[in-house]
Every structure is written in structure tokens, then in C-alpha cells.
Amino acid sequence: MSRRITIDPVTRLEGHGRIEIFLDEAGDVERAFFQVPELRGFEEFCKGRPAEEMPRITPRICGVCPTTHHMASTKALDDLWKVEPPRTAKLLRELVNSAFMVEDHYIHFFFLGGPDFVVGPQAPAAERNILGVIAKVGLEIAGQVIRVRKECRNIIRTLTGKVIHPVFGLPGGVSRGMSEEERAEFIDTAKFAVEFAQFALQIFRDVVLKNKDYVDVILSDAYSHQTYYMGLVDEDNKVNFYDGKVRVVDPSGKQVAKFAPREYVDYIREHIEPWSYISFPYLKSVGWKGFVDGPDSGVYRVAPLARLNVSDGMATPLAQQAHDEMYEILGGKPVHATLAFHWARLIEALYAAERMVELLEDPAITGEHIRNLPTKTPKEGVGIVEAPRGTLIHHYQSDERGILTAVSLIVATNHNAAPIAMSVEKAAKGLIKKGNVSDGLLNMVEMAFRAYDPCFACATHAIGQTPLEVTVFAADGTVLERIAR
Amino acid sequence: MPRTLIIGYGNLDRADDGVAYFVINTLRRRLGQAALPEDNTGLEELGAQTDSIFLPQLVPELIDTLADYDQVIFVDAHVLEDVPDLFCTPVLPEYTPSAFTHHVTPAMLLALLHGLHHREPAAHILSIRGYEFDFHRGLSAVTRTVADQAVEHILRSAAPSVSVSTCCHTPIEPEKPSH
Numbered sequence: 001m002s003r004r005i006t007i008d009p010v011t012r013l014e015g016h017g018r019i020e021i022f023l024d025e026a027g028d029v030e031r032a033f034f035q036v037p038e039l040r041g042f043e044e045f046c047k048g049r050p051a052e053e054m055p056r057i058t059p060r061i062c063g064v065c066p067t068t069h070h071m072a073s074t075k076a077l078d079d080l081w082k083v084e085p086p087r088t089a090k091l092l093r094e095l096v097n098s099a100f101m102v103e104d105h106y107i108h109f110f111f112l113g114g115p116d117f118v119v120g121p122q123a124p125a126a127e128r129n130i131l132g133v134i135a136k137v138g139l140e141i142a143g144q145v146i147r148v149r150k151e152c153r154n155i156i157r158t159l160t161g162k163v164i165h166p167v168f169g170l171p172g173g174v175s176r177g178m179s180e181e182e183r184a185e186f187i188d189t190a191k192f193a194v195e196f197a198q199f200a201l202q203i204f205r206d207v208v209l210k211n212k213d214y215v216d217v218i219l220s221d222a223y224s225h226q227t228y229y230m231g232l233v234d235e236d237n238k239v240n241f242y243d244g245k246v247r248v249v250d251p252s253g254k255q256v257a258k259f260a261p262r263e264y265v266d267y268i269r270e271h272i273e274p275w276s277y278i279s280f281p282y283l284k285s286v287g288w289k290g291f292v293d294g295p296d297s298g299v300y301r302v303a304p305l306a307r308l309n310v311s312d313g314m315a316t317p318l319a320q321q322a323h324d325e326m327y328e329i330l331g332g333k334p335v336h337a338t339l340a341f342h343w344a345r346l347i348e349a350l351y352a353a354e355r356m357v358e359l360l361e362d363p364a365i366t367g368e369h370i371r372n373l374p375t376k377t378p379k380e381g382v383g384i385v386e387a388p389r390g391t392l393i394h395h396y397q398s399d400e401r402g403i404l405t406a407v408s409l410i411v412a413t414n415h416n417a418a419p420i421a422m423s424v425e426k427a428a429k430g431l432i433k434k435g436n437v438s439d440g441l442l443n444m445v446e447m448a449f450r451a452y453d454p455c456f457a458c459a460t461h462a463i464g465q466t467p468l469e470v471t472v473f474a475a476d477g478t479v480l481e482r483i484a485r
Numbered sequence: 486m487p488r489t490l491i492i493g494y495g496n497l498d499r500a501d502d503g504v505a506y507f508v509i510n511t512l513r514r515r516l517g518q519a520a521l522p523e524d525n526t527g528l529e530e531l532g533a534q535t536d537s538i539f540l541p542q543l544v545p546e547l548i549d550t551l552a553d554y555d556q557v558i559f560v561d562a563h564v565l566e567d568v569p570d571l572f573c574t575p576v577l578p579e580y581t582p583s584a585f586t587h588h589v590t591p592a593m594l595l596a597l598l599h600g601l602h603h604r605e606p607a608a609h610i611l612s613i614r615g616y617e618f619d620f621h622r623g624l625s626a627v628t629r630t631v632a633d634q635a636v637e638h639i640l641r642s643a644a645p646s647v648s649v650s651t652c653c654h655t656p657i658e659p660e661k662p663s664h
Binding site (some may be wrong): 045064111126130131139141145150161164279 | 545548588600
């Protein structure tokens with residue numbers, strides 16, 4: 001009898017995601033679908049609006065990545081008007097982006113996804129959270145996480161006006177500079193962030209790497225996909241979150257493309273499936289071969305592990321050491337273990353913190369020249385930055401007055417949509433046999449899913465919490481069983 | 486005397502999802518406080534017997550603020566058909582993050598507060614049914630009416646003469662028939 005299993009967060013309004021798993025006649029998994037059954041419509045909504053409004057509009061796509069949407073949008077405006085921001089403005093923008101990367105990576109690692117490992121993959125779900133981390137590592141850790149997030153958000157709030165809906169980036173520059181007093185305060189934050197990042201990595205070493213069972217889970221085939229990878233790199237092919245070129249490597253780690261933001265349309269195409277409103281980007285040169293991995297499939301991955309895989313290393317010393325350690329332990333580049341995204345996330349947090357120190361110690365960051373006024377006629381612009389959960393592309397076209405005629409946004413979770421679907425299917429196939437749906441399905445699927453740090457949400461209006469529910473349907477639609485928490 | 490914090494949250498740009506902003510500012514005016522401009526959360530102006538803030542989302546750092554209060558009322562929109570348009574429910578500490586989202590729930594905040602500060606204020610979620618979530622500002626007529634009821638309900642629940650843990654025990658006044 002054919003059956004359908006649905007994993008559905010039933011109370012979402014925005015960013016609604018759903019997983020549907022179809023069983024065959026034998027009760028084994030035939031296919032699993034990751035769906036986004038809501039049309040966001042932002043691209044259409046933005047047409048006809050003045051382009052300069054986009055850095056204020058696009059952060060409202062979601063309350064989770066507002067800073068990086070603001071940055072990608074601002075860079076797209078630079079390109080639209082062909083105006084180069086002064087160095088001070090670039091330093092300030094990168095500082096804000098780096099501070100956001102630190103605070104966002106930690107909310108994921110300590111509050112959302114990381115506890116899967118710090119507390120343990122086999123621990124009850126009720127314990128796999130920050131409170132479980134506290135129980136395992138000590139109360140002090142939570143206070144430190146909250147402090148580093150609070151102070152980084154203070155940098156963002158001070159410079160951009162608002163943490164969630166920034167008013168900072170302008171075509172050709174930024175809206176405000178930084179005082180020496182602010183710099184002195186922010187350096188303390190940045191240095192604390194470096195210290196904390198090293199501490200966080202030590203927790204990972206002590207709790208995860210010293211436990212063979214955990215390492216085995218990380219390296220298990222159930223959580224591995226041999227895909228292409230994509231991410232921004234600087235001129236030395238080092239990881240960069242704010243600027244540079246997009247580099248793509250194949251499943252063996254060999255570079256297959258390196259392109260400027262404006263050229264992305266020559267390399268990326270989007271596949272559409274009738275059962276989802278999310279698009280599935282793939283590499284144009286390889287082609288869409290379905291939800292499969294390997295060198296013949298154009299599916300690629302973005303976000304922390306992908307960024308490290310495409311790079312020749314980190315641009316700061318402590319992060320470089322941590323980078324080398326990870327690849328030495330996991331067997332060299334590229335690493336295909338999906339759960340290693342957590343480790344890479346911590347290395348990136350260290351890089352972002354070190355970069356904050358570098359930026360703040362640059363005397364030019366308190367310069368007074370913070371904007372070059374655009375003078376050219378706008379036509380087309382592309383901005384790319386790295387969001388915590390992957391490469392973020394904003395592409396605008398406008399008339400000569402700067403009124404938008406076309407908008408294309410490829411967000412991080414778009415890039416990873418196909419790999420997420422593949423990871424979910426692999427986990428489901430590994431767990432569901434002969435129609436037996438284990439409670440462990442939720443844990444296994446969640447772990448595969450969470451590693452990517454996907455995000456479909458910004459509205460936060462649930463009574464209580466967002467439930468996760470697995471429902472097993474018979475072919476006639478009858479509910480056979482339901483697992484929920 | 487017990488202190489109460491009212492936390493409204495939601496998205497101002499998605500019509501009824503911003504209902505808590507309307508509730509918070511109506512409440513502030515009724516309490517003789519200045520309404521919050523869009524770019525002001527209210528977090529810098531705390532210290533009254535009854536404080537109120539509006540946020541786009543809940544974040545872990547809020548626990549440092551929550552630690553100073555005896556009662557917390559979360560105000561939010563809901564879309565559930567099987568509960569009343571104005572619905573109050575107690576919320577207890579529980580930390581279960583969703584696999585799908587990045588948001589922190591009231592229950593998660595309370596769990597953090599208890600874990601880190603050993604505080605457990607009485608807490609409730611006052612939910613207001615939303616009907617329109619398009620990309621615009623302003624409330625639908627029905628939600629606006631329920632929001633007014635919500636303000637009256639909070640005022641009764643948070644009155645200085647009322648002890649804590651009362652929000653959900655205070656009867657929700659039925660909507661007056663319109664003529």
C-alpha cells in the first residue's frame with residue numbers, strides 16, 4: 001500500500017516549509033520532497049519602486065538575515081549606478097556584515113542546530129538545546145553567548161540605526177561614519193568575540209571530536225553528498241563574506257568556475273518543480289539532472305562548509321589554524337559531510353571576529369569621506385555577499401530614472417534547496433524500512449536539515465511553539481499514525 | 486508591587502501581523518506614555534510599573550530584560566481557526582527549537598530565563614486573530630476590533646491592584662454588538 005508522510009510546521013505564515021515522504025508498496029521510502037508551498041512574491045512586489053528603496057525593503061523579506069539583504073542590496077545599487085564607495089564606507093559595511101555573521105552563527109550553533117552535537121545526537125530532543133549545552137558545559141557558556149551576541153548587535157544597531165531593518169547603505173557609500181569613541185568600544189567587542197570563538201571551538205573539540213560516536217555520525221554516509229560547492233573568495237582565494245569573486249569547485253575540489261557578481265547569470269540557472277514555490281538553482285555548465293549528487297549533477301551547495309571547501313583557506317591567522325585542523329581530521333578538501341557545516345560555522349565565526357579586529361584597527365575606518373555620490377544613469381546592477389546561510393544574490397534592472405523594471409533574488413536557502421531535499425530523502429531512506437516509522441525519524445531528518453541552517457521564516461506568531469509533525473497517510477488519505485512534538 | 490512587561494512582536498509590513506504594534510501603542514497612550522515610533526522598540530525607556538515594547542522578533546538577549554519583571558504578556562497575531570479571535574494562554578518554560586525556523590518562542594525565552602537567571606515570571610500569550618497578511622500596513626477591520634478588546638483586557642490584567650498570573654484568568658469581554 002502506498003503511503004505518504006508529511007512533516008509540516010503547521011503554524012507558519014511566512015517561510016512555510018514542508019517535508020513529504022512517499023512510501024512504496026513495500027513500505028520503504030520511494031521519494032522525499034522538501035517543499036515551500038508559499039509564494040513570497042517579493043520580486044514582483046519590488047518592480048516599479050525606486051531602486052534606492054531596496055536596501056530598506058529587502059531586509060523585510062525576513063527578520064533573520066536583514067543585515068546581509070541590506071548589504072547585497074546596497075552593493076547592487078553601487079553596481080546599478082556604477083559608483084565606487086570610498087574605502088571608509090567599505091570598511092564600515094564589512095564590519096557590520098562581520099558582526100552579523102558572528103551573532104547569527106552563534107544563535108544557530110548554541111541555540112538551534114549545534115546542540116545536536118554538543119548534547120549528543122542520541123539525546124532526547126527536549127535536551128538538545130542551549131539548556132542541554134549549559135548542563136554539559138556549564139552555566140557560564142550561555143552568559144558568554146548572550147554577551148557576544150548582544151555586543152555584536154550593538155555594533156549593528158549603532159552603525160545601521162536598527163538591528164532588524166537597517167538604514168545604512170546608500171549607493172556609493174553609507175549614511176553615517178564612526179567616531180573614535182565608538183571604535184574603542186567596538187574593538188573591545190571584537191577582541192572578546194575572538195576570545196569567545198576560540199572557546200567555542202574548544203568546546204567542539206572537547207565534546208564532539210573526543211567522542212568517537214559523534215565523529216562517526218558526522219562522517220557517516222547517511223549525511224554525505226558529493227556535490228559541487230560555491231562561495232565568495234578574495235583575490236587570494238581566501239574566504240570573504242563581503243566582496244570578491246564567486247568560486248565553484250567540483251566534488252573533487254577542483255576549481256571549475258570563478259566569476260564576478262555580474263556574470264552569475266552565465267553560471268547559474270534555476271530549475272522549477274511544480275510541487276514547490278522554491279526554485280532549485282544548478283550549475284548551467286553541468287546541467288540539471290535531478291535531485292542527485294556526483295560530478296554529472298549540477299547541484300551545488302553554499303554556506304559555511306561550502307565556503308571553506310571553495311577557498312584556499314582563511315584570511316586571518318587563528319581561523320586558518322582552525323581551518324587546517326578541520327581538513328586534517330576530516331581527510332582533506334573537499335569535505336562532503338553535511339554535519340561538518342557545524343564545525344565550519346564555528347571556524348567562520350572566528351574568522352569574522354578576527355576580521356572585525358582588523359577592520360577596527362584600520363585608521364581609515366573612522367574617516368569622514370563615507371560616500372561618493374552617484375552621477376551615472378542607472379541600468380543594471382548585481383550585488384553578492386555571503387549571508388550566514390550562504391551566497392546571497394541581488395540583481396536589479398531599472399529605467400533611466402532608477403525605477404525598477406526587473407528584480408531577481410537568489411537567497412542562500414534557494415541554493416541549498418536541492419541538497420536539503422536530497423539530505424532529507426537520504427535520512428528518510430536510511431530510517432524508514434518496511435513501513436516502520438520510528439520516532440527517531442524526526443531527529444535524523446532534523447539533523448540533516450538543521451546543518452544547512454536554512455531559513456524560511458520571519459513572522460513569529462505561534463501560540464506556544466511551532467510543532468513538527470509526521471503524519472502517515474494511507475493511499476486513500478486515511479491517517480494511519482502521527483508523530484508530533 | 487509586581488511589575489509587568491508587555492512584549493508585542495510581529496511584522497509591521499504584513500498587515501495584521503503588525504497588530505501587536507497597534508496594541509502596544511494604544512496601551513501606552515492609555516497609560517499616559519508616549520507611543521513608540523516605528524524605529525523605537527521601547528527597550529531604552531523601561532522602568533515603569535507596566536512597561537511595553539514592540540519587537541520584530543524575540544531574541545535570547547531579552548532574558549536580561551525579562552529578569553526584572555514579575556509578569557510578562559506576549560502579544561502576537563494568530564491564524565488558528567479553532568480558538569477564539571482573542572485568545573489568552575499561559576506559557577511555561579520549554580525549550581524546543583523548530584527545525585524549520587530561526588525564531589525564538591516565548592516558551593524558549595522563559596526556559597532561558599529560568600536556566601540563566603533562575604527567574605520564572607508569570608507569563609501569558611495574548612493572541613489576536615489576523616485575517617490579512619499582504620504587503621501593506623494597517624489592520625483589517627475585524628482584527629482592529631479584536632485589538633481594541635486586547636488592549637482593554639491587558640489593562641484589566643496589568644492593573645496595579647491586580648496580582649500577577651491573572652492575564653488568562655481575567656475574563657475576556659465579549660465583543661459589543663455593532664449597531
